[in-house]
Amino acid sequence: MTQILNLTINGTSQDIPIDDPRATLLDVLRERIGLTGTKKGCDRGQCGACTVLIDGRRINSCLALALSYDGAEITTVEGLAQGELLHPVQAAFIEADGFQCGYCTPGQIMSAVALIAEGEAGLDPERVREGMSGNLCRCAAYAGITEAVLKATRAMNREDAA
Amino acid sequence: MADVMNIQGHVRLGSNAGQSMTRRDGVLKVTGRATYAADNRPEGVLHAVTATAGIARGRVTHLDTAAAEAHPGVVKVYTPANRPDLAVSPDEKIHGFAWRTEALQDDTVRYAGQPIALVVAETLEAATEGSHLLAPRYDADTPRIGLDGGVPFQPETISIGRPPSLEVGDIDAARTGAARHFETVIETPAQYHNALEPHAITAQWTGDRLEIDTPNQAIGLAKQSFAAYLGVNPAHILIRSPFLGGGFGSKAILFGAQLLVALAAKDLDRPIKLALRRDQMYGPVGHRPATRQTLKLDVDTRGHIAALEHHTIAVASSFDDFIENASNASHSVYATTALRTTHAGIRADTGTPGPMRAPGEATGSAALEVAIDDAAYALGFDPLEFRLRNYAETDPATGMQFSSKALRECYAQAAEAFGWQDRPLEPGSMKQGRLLKGWGMGTAQFPCPMFQAAAHATLRADGSAVVETSAADMGQGAWTSLAQIAADGLGIDIDRLEFRSGQSNLPDAGVAGGSGHTATAGTALFNAGADTIRQLAELALNDPASPLFGADNAGVTARGGRLYRNDDDTRSEAYEDILARAGLDLLRGEGKGAREGEPERAMFSHGGVFAEVLVDPDLGQVRVSRLIGAFAAGRIVNPHLARSQLLGGMIWGIGFALQEEAIHDVRTGRFTNADLAGYHIPVNADVPMIEALTVHEDDPFVNSLGIKGVGELGVTGTVGAIANAVWHATGIRPKRFPIHPESLI
Incomplete structure (x- = not known):
């Protein structure tokens, strides 16, 4: 039986017919509505490649049963840039070379956006590294990732102050 | 015709190369x-999932295909009984870079996790459920697992077509004249590439033309392989591989499920997509095999190495011949009067190993650097001084001059940045709070091949x-x-x-x-x-x-x-x-x-890596607190990106030294940790302070552009540096990698 799932994804409310109740949020995003920016690395909540924000909180979308998120607001990597204007975290990842192959990058970036919003790490590199450790990077771009998060934090602090 | 640009000899590149630029992608x-391969969603795409063997050796006697095909959404189940024909058996090695693979050619199981059926369905959920419903039954044999559980054999070649042994000089004579003899035995485990992007393929036919989206490190070769196995004109195959979500060697080689998806897409006349599950990457797509390495080092009274032997026993599969060429890592790093290296194999019920980032070099360097450090301490030398004393001015393996070798400068710059000069010789001399602190070093070296x-x-x-x-x-x-x-x-x-x-x-x-x-x-x-x-x-x-x-x-x-x-x-x-x-x-x-003619010089990239570790004396927990390397690799085309490559390699060294290990249950031959929770790779918090410096190096011989390569160099040297730092902190020489906390308390 097809059920209708309502999600507000990157600011747009959508009714999504769900043909299979077993579908994870990740597979709904990727296979049902074509938002393939969010990646599947392990499908077990172990790598963080599928990180999206649900109501502002970062989660592993591979562990989220889609139908249990009816009515939720979801932000994916496709929802960060405003047209051609990159989000400060996206810009900082390019500048600091916070990625190589790019596969874990959408998850890293979503995680970083939430980490900065959580305000727990601030400009302490040790806490940034800890807060980003749920997102594996096999290319091991960790030095660049940490630098990118710190850069973006500073940039966003400046924006807030302005 | 005017001689516009003399491209013989050393070329001074223009305004683009040599600059740090951010990535164009x-x-x-x-x-x-x-767009990675699995991001493609062609109209009408079906999803495929492989069912994999739960035993490591034997036969599949029954698959409940009826139950799977009865599941809503399942379109078809392929088994050896109904799999469409291939033009060439997947057990045929069609070229030097072909591995024997499983594409449902028979009911044999040769390792746990081997594909035994392909389920195709309208949705991923249905295909996954269908694969579970197959409920395979087996006729199982006792698996042969690991270095001590398999069958020894003498390989004819190692790595890809290389000779298994080398002897230079008179080992026995050199040994007789030496003052001290050292012997080191070190084991390294099976490691898995674990690119973050699982291997994937989307295949679509239009008439007799096949379009394939799949991440591949050698697209030209992959086209030849698909064409040969499928019996299709290569001109009718288009492979797209614009982005690979990491490869590290595991995406250079064709694996059976790719062929099955192409066959099924033809049979069903629909595009089909398949992505391996993480646990399915522990078998059919290569790995770095377990080794046991023995190093024998004879050193004269002045601290010069007289004889160096490096012997490797490596696990191979039961059905193919890839042998990790670890001993070759001792060929060209340190000067020696006599050199002997050998390799032997152990046939076990595992997927066939293959090249994994710094294949041979990473494994062999790890053991060599520990052996060198051991000898340095016993003879009362600072580890860096001992390495300089045995600096190879010419290549010990071939006698040739090096095309370029700025290793001395690498040592000097990295040691300076690290603060190495204050290092006490004795282990257990330094503390940070209640933690034991140690400093170690290693030499990085990687060859500079060219292909076509x-x-x-x-x-x-x-x-x-x-x-x-x-x-x-x-x-x-x-x-x-x-x-x-x-x-x-x-x-x-x-x-x-x-x-x-x-x-x-x-x-x-x-x-x-x-x-x-x-x-x-x-x-x-x-x-x-x-x-x-x-x-x-x-x-x-x-x-x-x-x-x-x-x-x-x-x-x-x-x-x-x-x-x-x-x-x-x-x-x-x-x-x-x-x-x-x-x-x-x-x-x-x-x-x-391409490189023309036989090389007349030995060509390597080099580096010196220095590590600081902190060891908890009660828990044996090791943290790498500082890691600094300096590398000379010819012309650096883009310093910004080369640094990332070198850092990535060094962090692989952290994983090798302290974390990575695939563990077989020897009774069943199945892995106990075939996922990213059980198979540990470094996370961000494992990498506190790390730096890679590059040392200027002009190389007029390596190729006309003077480019060497940085992709694998950082792994070598680093593993040994960390192991030696652990020894310096604790006085305990690691006998195996990864270094387990319990071995330090």
Whole structure:
């Protein structure tokens, strides 16, 4: 039986017919509505490649049963840039070379956006590294990732102050 | 014809190469718009899931295909009973880079996790459930697992077609004259590449034409392989591989499920997509095998190595012959009077090993660096002094001179940055709070191979250009660094260059592996540009209307989209003007990249790596607190990206030294940790302070561009540096990797 799932994804409310109740949020995003920016690395909540924000909180979308998120607001990597204007975290990842192959990058970036919003790490590199450790990077771009998060934090602090 | 650019000998590149530039694919990657294979959703696509064997050796006696096919959404189940024919058996090695693979050719199981059926369904959920419903039954044999559970054999070749042993000088005579003898035995575990992107394929037929989206490190070779196994004209196959979510060696080789998806897509006349589950990557797509290595070192009274032996026993599969060439890592690092290396194999019920980032070198270097450190301490030498004392001025394995070797400078710069001069000789001398602190070092070395590559360059009427080569960017930054080289070959700004790559209908750029891709494909691109400019110059020099007319003997130089007379810099002409007067819309050149003839020099990249660790004396927990390497690798095309590559390699060294290990249950032959929760790779918090310095090095011999390679170098040296730092903290020499906490308390 097809059920209708309502999600507000990157600011747009959508009714999504769900043909299979077993579908994870990740597979709904990727296979049902074509938002393939969010990646599947392990499908077990172990790598963080599928990180999206649900109501502002970062989660592993591979562990989220889609139908249990009816009515939720979801932000994916496709929802960060405003047209051609990159989000400060996206810009900082390019500048600091916070990625190589790019596969874990959408998850890293979503995680970083939430980490900065959580305000727990601030400009302490040790806490940034800890807060980003749920997102594996096999290319091991960790030095660049940490630098990118710190850069973006500073940039966003400046924006807030302005 | 004018000699526009002498591309023999050392070439001074122009304004693009050598500059730090951010990645050209950066925006695509940070916005989620970079399309990896599994991101493709062709109209009407079906989803495939492989069912895999739960035993390591034996036969599949029953699969409940009826139950699977009865599940809503399941379209078809393929087993050995109904699998469409292949033109060539997947057990046939069709070329030197082909591995025997499983594509449902029979009911045999040769390792746990081997594909035993393919379930195709309308949705991923249905295919997954269908694969579970197959509930296989087996006729199981006792599995042969690990270094001590398998069957020894003597391989004819190791790695890919290399001789298994080497003997230089008279080992016995050299040993007799030496004062001290040291012996080190070290084990390394099976490791898995674990690229973050699982291996995936989307296949779609249109008549007899096949389009494939799959991440691949050697697209040209992959096209040949698909064509041969499927019995399809290679010209009818198009492979797209614009982005690879990491490869590390595991995406260079074809695996059976890729063939099955192509067969099923033809059979069902629908596009089909398959992505391996994480646990399915622990078997059919290669790994770094377990080794047991024995090093024998004989040193004279002045601290010079007289005899060096390195013997490796490596696990191989029961059905193919890849042997990790770990002993070869001792061939060219330290000077010795006599050298002997050997390899032996153990056949076990595991997937066939293959190249994994620094194959052989990482494994062998780990053991060699520990052995060297052991000897240095016993003889009362500082580890760096001992290494300098045994600095190889010529290659011990071949007697040849090195093409370039700035290793001394690497040692010096990294040691200086690290603060090595204050290091006490005795282990257990330093503390930080209640933690034991240790400093260790290792030498990094990696060869500089070149493969075969071809490229095209086309100058357009507006003076911009497009270059084409089927290079693979798996994160190393090929799209950026190769574009920088190509722009210099054409003498234009990189912003005027369109770089086309990542699909099989372009000139073959060879394999992205062996740290040879930038050198090989880069040379092809540079030569294609130079060939184009040569033709352009010919047009201008023969045209009386050109300001360049008559410059024949002096020649011209290309830069910034103009040709300049070498004898008069004020006389120049823009590319577009030369083309316009000649009535040409396009001008096309071709180039090849390869090493010509037998090398007359030994060619390696080098580095010195220094590590600091903190060890908890009660828990045995090891943290790498500082890691600093300095590397010399010829011309660095893009320092920004090369640094990332080197850091990535060094962090792989942390994983090798302290974390990575696939654990077999020896009773069942199944892995106990085939996922990213159980198989530990470094996370961000494991990497506190790390730096990679690059040391200037001009190499006029390695290739015309002076490029070596940085992809694998950082792994070597680092593992030993960390192990030696652990010893320096604790006084305990690791006997196996990864170093377990319980071995330190």
